[in-house]
Amino acid sequence: MRIRRAVVEAIVGQARAETPRECCGLLIGSGELIEAHVAVANTRTGTVAFAVDPAGHFQAIRKARASSLAVVGAYHSHPRSSAIPSETDVREANDPDLLHLIVSLVEPQPVVRGYRIRDGAVHEIPLSVW
Ligand SMILES: [Zn+2]
Numbered sequence: 001m002r003i004r005r006a007v008v009e010a011i012v013g014q015a016r017a018e019t020p021r022e023c024c025g026l027l028i029g030s031g032e033l034i035e036a037h038v039a040v041a042n043t044r045t046g047t048v049a050f051a052v053d054p055a056g057h058f059q060a061i062r063k064a065r066a067s068s069l070a071v072v073g074a075y076h077s078h079p080r081s082s083a084i085p086s087e088t089d090v091r092e093a094n095d096p097d098l099l100h101l102i103v104s105l106v107e108p109q110p111v112v113r114g115y116r117i118r119d120g121a122v123h124e125i126p127l128s129v130w
Pocket of ligand 1: 076077078085086089102
């Protein structure tokens with residue numbers, strides 16, 4: 001999939017700002033393109049899990065529809081682990097069509113990787129930044 005550079009930079013900025021907690025949000029686009037993001041409050045209080053606030057989810061859907069786009073993915077950060085889905089991420093992934101983007105802050109440079117998760121199987125989706 002292709003993702004706008006400005007979206008990647010904004011998500012990395014959010015991840016850094018919310019460290020040590022995981023940040024989360026939704027990705028808006030169409031087909032293979034990710035055009036925008038909506039930061040959504042993490043309703044979990046721990047540092048190693050996230051849940052997208054439902055009101056924020058509806059806000060993202062409205063924003064997408066207003067531009068004839070759709071919610072095509074979700075993102076969250078891993079402040080202290082690599083950009084690989086955790087067991088919880090895999091267990092809680094319930095939409096096989098959604099791109100799951102993970103931002104890791106453990107390397108000197110942030111790492112952003114994308115996945116689809118279907119029936120517990122994780123498939124990495126190559127991302128190109130444009
Ligand atoms: Zn995770």
